[in-house]
Amino acid sequence: MVDQLGTRSDDEPSGPDLNLSAAQSRRLIELASAHVLGFREGLASGVHPASYVDDSLDPAAYEDGIRAAKELREDVVPTNGTSVEVLLGEIFGPAMANGTMHPHPGFMAHVPSGGLFQSAVADFVARSVNRFAGVWIAAPGFQQIERNVIRWFCSMLGYGEGSFGYLTTGGSIANFMAVVCAREHDERARPAGGEPVLYVSAEGHFSITKAARMAGFPASAVRVIPTTPAYAMDTDALIAHIEADRALGHRPTCVIATAGTTNSGAVDNLPLLAEYCRAHDIWLHVDACFGGFFHITERGRAALAGIENADSIAVDGHKSLFLPHGNSALLVRDQRRLGDAFRVSDAAYLPGLTTDDELVDFCGLGPELSREVRGVTAWLPLKMHGIHAFERALDTAMDLAADFSARAARLPGIEVIQPHPLVLPVVNFRLLPEHEGADEARLNARLCALICSRKNAYLATTQLPGYGVVVRVCILHPRTDAAVVGQLLDDITWALNRLRAESDTVGRSPRRAPRSGHRRC
Numbered sequence: 060m061v062d063q064l065g066t067r068s069d070d071e072p073s074g075p076d077l078n079l080s081a082a083q084s085r086r087l088i089e090l091a092s093a094h095v096l097g098f099r100e101g102l103a104s105g106v107h108p109a110s111y112v113d114d115s116l117d118p119a120a121y122e123d124g125i126r127a128a129k130e131l132r133e134d135v136v137p138t139n140g141t142s143v144e145v146l147l148g149e150i151f152g153p154a155m156a157n158g159t160m161h162p163h164p165g166f167m168a169h170v171p172s173g174g175l176f177q178s179a180v181a182d183f184v185a186r187s188v189n190r191f192a193g194v195w196i197a198a199p200g201f202q203q204i205e206r207n208v209i210r211w212f213c214s215m216l217g218y219g220e221g222s223f224g225y226l227t228t229g230g231s232i233a234n235f236m237a238v239v240c241a242r243e244h245d246e247r248a249r250p251a252g253g254e255p256v257l258y259v260s261a262e263g264h265f266s267i268t269k270a271a272r273m274a275g276f277p278a279s280a281v282r283v284i285p286t287t288p289a290y291a292m293d294t295d296a297l298i299a300h301i302e303a304d305r306a307l308g309h310r311p312t313c314v315i316a317t318a319g320t321t322n323s324g325a326v327d328n329l330p331l332l333a334e335y336c337r338a339h340d341i342w343l344h345v346d347a348c349f350g351g352f353f354h355i356t357e358r359g360r361a362a363l364a365g366i367e368n369a370d371s372i373a374v375d376g377h378k379s380l381f382l383p384h385g386n387s388a389l390l391v392r393d394q395r396r397l398g399d400a401f402r403v404s405d406a407a408y409l410p411g412l413t414t415d416d417e418l419v420d421f422c423g424l425g426p427e428l429s430r431e432v433r434g435v436t437a438w439l440p441l442k443m444h445g446i447h448a449f450e451r452a453l454d455t456a457m458d459l460a461a462d463f464s465a466r467a468a469r470l471p472g473i474e475v476i477q478p479h480p481l482v483l484p485v486v487n488f489r490l491l492p493e494h495e496g497a498d499e500a501r502l503n504a505r506l507c508a509l510i511c512s513r514k515n516a517y518l519a520t521t522q523l524p525g526y527g528v529v530v531r532v533c534i535l536h537p538r539t540d541a542a543v544v545g546q547l548l549d550d551i552t553w554a555l556n557r558l559r560a561e562s563d564t565v566g567r568s569p570r571r572a573p574r575s576g577h578r579r580c
C-alpha cells in the first residue's frame with residue numbers, strides 16, 4: 060500500500076512476490092474482511108437497493124449497469140501489481156452497484172439464495188488449506204466430512220441405507236449427472252435396441268433439456284408431458300406416452316419429476332410415479348432443486364411424500380438450505396449407480412482407488428477429478444446451528460408466503476393464483492383489467508416494474524399457463540421477515556394507486572373464474 064506520503068508499507072500484499080509473508084497475509088484478510096463486513100452492514104441498513112434496475116420503467120438504470128460493467132473491461136494482462144485496497148474498491152464499488160442484489164432480503168425473484176455468511180467463511184477456510192478430496196488417500200478426513208454432508212442430505216430427503224450422492228456446483232449439473240446415471244443403468248439392465256427416451260413435464264426446468272443434450276440425447280428423445288390445471292405432470296398423459304413409445308420400439312429410460320416447479324412450487328405425483336416407474340423398470344429422477352430441503356419440515360414432508368422412492372434426487376443447497384451459490388447435490392437411492400455411471404479404470408499416476416466402504420474416491424462417483432473440497436460449506440453451518448435452525452427458517456418462509464398470499468388477495472383488483480395448496484413459498488398474482496381485450500401482459504409487467512422501482516423488493520414476472528404474465532413472489536431468504544413482506548404489500552398498494560392514476564380502467568372487475576390449465580405438449 061502506498062500511503063499519503065507515497066511510501067510503500069511492508070505489509071502491502073500486492074507486488075512482485077507471489078509468496079505473501081505472514082504480515083501481508085494478515086493485512087490481506089483484514090482488508091477483505093473490512094470490506095465484506097461493511098457490505099453486510101450496508102445491506103442491513105439499506106445502503107443497497109434490492110436491485111439497481113427498474114426493469115422497463117427506467118432504461119437509464121439499465122444503461123448505468125451496462126456502463127459500469129463495460130468500464131470494468133480490461134483487455135491487457137496486468138504487468139504490475141495494484142494495491143489491494145484499490146482492487147477491493149473495484150469489487151465493492153462498480154462491480155457491486157449494478158444488477159440485482161441477490162443477498163438483499165427483499166430479493167424475491169426467481170429462487171433466492173440466502174448465502175449464509177458462515178458458509179462463505181467455510182469456503183474460505185477450505186480453499187485456504189487447499190486439500191484435495193478427489194481420492195480418499197489424499198485427504199481421508201476431508202472426504203469423510205464431505206461424506207457426512209452427503210449422508211445428512213440423503214437422510215434429510217428420506218433416503219435410507221445404501222444411498223449416497225455427489226456434491227455439485229449446481230442443480231443443472233446434478234440433473235445432468237442423473238440423466239447419465241439413468242442412461243447407464245438402462246444400458247446395463249436391458250438388451251440393446253431402441254431409442255432411449257426421457258419424460259419431463261411442461262413445467263419442468265429447462266436444465267433438463269440441457270442435461271439431455273449434454274448426455275447425448277437428441278432433442279427428439281425428450282417428451283414434454285402436459286400438466287394438470289394444478290401444474291403437476293399429467294400422469295395419465297405420461298403413461299399414454301410411455302405405452303405409445305414402447306409400441307414403437309423405443310426405450311422409456313427416465314422420468315424426470317419436479318418437486319417444486321420454479322414457476323409455482325407445484326409437486327408432481329411422486330408416489331404414483333415411483334410405483335409406476337419401479338413396475339416398468341424406468342429410472343425416476345426427481346428435480347427437487349427448489350423444493351428438496353423443505354422435506355426437513357413437516358409440511359414439506361407431506362408435500363414431497365414418496366420422494367424417498369425415487370432413484371435419484373437433485374437438490375440445491377443454494378436454494379432451500381440458504382447456502383451461497385455453488386452448493387448442490389445429486390443423491391441416489393443406491394450408491395452403486397454413481398460408480399456404474401462414472402467410474403473408469405484407474406489412471407497409472409493416481410494411487411489405487413479404494414473398495415473399502417468407509418472410504419470414497421469422489422473421482423469415481425462424478426465427472427470431475429480436481430475440484431475444491433466441497434463438503435465444508437454445508438458442514439460448518441449445519442454443525443454450528445443444527446438442523447432445527449434450518450427447519451425453523453424454512454417454516455418461516457412458508458408462513459410468510461401464506462401471510463402474503465392472504466393479504467395480497469384482499470388488495471383491490473388483485474387475483475392470487477393458487478391452483479394447488481400453498482406449501483413451497485411461491486405466490487403468483489395478477490392485476491385484473493377492467494375491460495376484456497385490455498393488454499393484461501403489459502399491465503402486469505408494468506405493475507411488477509413499478510413495485511421494483513421502489514427498490515425495497517425485487518420481483519420478476521413469469522408466464523403461468525392459463526393465466527399469461529403474472530407477478531411472482533418467492534420467499535426464501537433467511538433475512539426476509541414480516542417487515543419485508545409488510546413493505547412489499549405497501550409497495551404493491553402504491554403501485555396499484557399509481558396505475559389507477561394513469562388509467563381509471565384497471566382493477567375494478569369482479570373476480571373471474573380461472574381458465575383451465577393450458578396444455579403445452
Ligand SMILES: *Cc1c(COP(=O)(O)O)cnc(C)c1O
Pocket residue numbers: 170228229230231232264266317319320321346347348349375387
Ligand atoms: C434452480 C433450479 C434448477 C437449476 O439449478 P441450478 O443450481 O441453478 O443449476 C433446476 N430445477 C429447478 C426446479 C430449479 O428451481
